[in-house]
Amino acid sequence: MTLRVNDLAVARGGVPVLGGVSFEVTPGTALILRGPNGAGKTTLLRTIAGLQPPLLGQIDGADETIAYAGHADGLKAMLSVAENLTFWAQVFGNSDIEPALAAYQLDPLRDRLAGTLSAGQKRRLGLARLMVTGRPVWVLDEPTVSLDADAVAMFASAVTAHLRAGGMALIATHIDLGLNAETFDVTPYRAKADMRSGASDEAFL
Amino acid sequence: MIALLHRDLMLAFRAGGGFGLGLAFFLIVTVLVPFSVGPQSELLSTIAPGVLWLGALLACLLSLDRLLALDFEDGTLDLLATAPLPLEAALSIKALSHWLTTGLPLVLAAPILGLMLNLEPDGYLWLIASLGLGTPALSVIGAFGAALTVGIKRGGLLMSLLVLPLYVPTLIFGAEAARRGAMGLDGTTPLILLAGITLGTIALMPFASAAVLRMTLR
Numbered sequence: 153m154t155l156r157v158n159d160l161a162v163a164r165g166g167v168p169v170l171g172g173v174s175f176e177v178t179p180g181t182a183l184i185l186r187g188p189n190g191a192g193k194t195t196l197l198r199t200i201a202g203l204q205p206p207l208l209g210q211i212d213g214a215d216e217t218i219a220y221a222g223h224a225d226g227l228k229a230m231l232s233v234a235e236n237l238t239f240w241a242q243v244f245g246n247s248d249i250e251p252a253l254a255a256y257q258l259d260p261l262r263d264r265l266a267g268t269l270s271a272g273q274k275r276r277l278g279l280a281r282l283m284v285t286g287r288p289v290w291v292l293d294e295p296t297v298s299l300d301a302d303a304v305a306m307f308a309s310a311v312t313a314h315l316r317a318g319g320m321a322l323i324a325t326h327i328d329l330g331l332n333a334e335t336f337d338v339t340p341y342r343a344k345a346d347m348r349s350g351a352s353d354e355a356f357l
Numbered sequence: 358m359i360a361l362l363h364r365d366l367m368l369a370f371r372a373g374g375g376f377g378l379g380l381a382f383f384l385i386v387t388v389l390v391p392f393s394v395g396p397q398s399e400l401l402s403t404i405a406p407g408v409l410w411l412g413a414l415l416a417c418l419l420s421l422d423r424l425l426a427l428d429f430e431d432g433t434l435d436l437l438a439t440a441p442l443p444l445e446a447a448l449s450i451k452a453l454s455h456w457l458t459t460g461l462p463l464v465l466a467a468p469i470l471g472l473m474l475n476l477e478p479d480g481y482l483w484l485i486a487s488l489g490l491g492t493p494a495l496s497v498i499g500a501f502g503a504a505l506t507v508g509i510k511r512g513g514l515l516m517s518l519l520v521l522p523l524y525v526p527t528l529i530f531g532a533e534a535a536r537r538g539a540m541g542l543d544g545t546t547p548l549i550l551l552a553g554i555t556l557g558t559i560a561l562m563p564f565a566s567a568a569v570l571r572m573t574l575r
Contacts (some may be wrong), residue, residue: 231371
């Protein structure tokens with residue numbers, strides 16, 4: 153099973169941002185997306201995760217295989233760490249949250265309400281959620297925001313373990329994670345003006 | 358699905374969850390009506406079914422704002438949209454938990470408030486039956502309105518405007534069944550029509566809600 157993106161064009165708010173994007177992620181490998189702010193990394197990841205339709209092109213191997221982590225962690229302030237994680241595990245049909253708690257050293261915090269966690273701790277909980285989904289493709293949008301150096305190392309080892317188990321990862325980031333992965337710069341794929349036609353919602357209506 | 362229902366109910370009952378908001382509003386409206394209308398018990402018992410139904414409807418509307426907005430703000434909706442659970446099912450569960458935390462308490466509180474409004478003794482059964490059959494439709498239609506306006510900041514006004522016309526048939530048949538019952542007439546016909554509306558909306562609305570939610574999430 154491979155995640156394959158072919159000649160993909162994506163739009164944000166009806167304006168095309170990227171066009172002609174093609175890449176492949178094979179089992180056991182990760183791909184790091186790079187590009188300046190506003191280049192369209194988030195839009196590309198949201199499209200691959202199936203949250204918005206592509207303008208053009210195909211995405212293969214993304215059906216029911218993707219665990220997406222965006223800027224927001226989807227945590228409920230009034231639920232404890234363990235309750236938040238258990239909820240997501242159950243939604244994805246799993247029940248064991250212990251490995252995820254251990255990987256991000258959340259065990260001492262398990263009964264704390266998520267609302268009382270620091271930003272970095274919340275982020276760790278949001279990333280731990282990926283491990284309980286059991287999905288092979290991790291699509292991560294700036295996963296290291298507000299993480300300290302130790303937490304980044306935890307994240308890197310979690311991704312490495314996931315890849316070793318045959319998983320895949322697609323990560324948009326600005327920092328060096330120390331992963332042995334290919335880099336894909338989206339800057340040359342900026343959309344051209346002539347792609348503007350068909351970019352409106354008309355096709356959808 | 359059960360996990361989502363369990364989480365939503367748990368959130369509703371914890372501090373700041375908003376459980377009781379609709380109920381308190383319902384209570385205030387119906388308690389204040391006798392003060393504003395005056396102490397004519399005959400007039401009160403005439404308008405009681407209508408006031409109770411209107412109060413229940415507005416109480417439902419009041420809590421719709423929170424139905425999806427909180428999940429949208431913290432990113433849960435994005436994650437749910439990529440989860441194996443179909444959005445249609447997720448929204449049905451959301452509507453169900455809204456009904457359990459808002460509609461059902463209203464149904465249970467209505468007879469007590471009916472007492473305050475001097476509702477005719479014959480009317481209680483009809484009132485409970487019509488509210489019990491009608492409030493699920495309010496939650497399901499409300500989930501549609503919430504899905505339509507979820508991306509909009511302060512979308513409450515727009516949502517009320519969109520949802521209120523859709524509430525009208527439920528209100529007409531629900532209040533009519535309760536009114537006929539209170540007058541000692543047979544309210545079966547409006548009650549059956551009300552049940553039809555509710556079953557129809559439960560069957561069809563989740564698909565419409567999921568379709569508009571997919572659009573608003575883009």
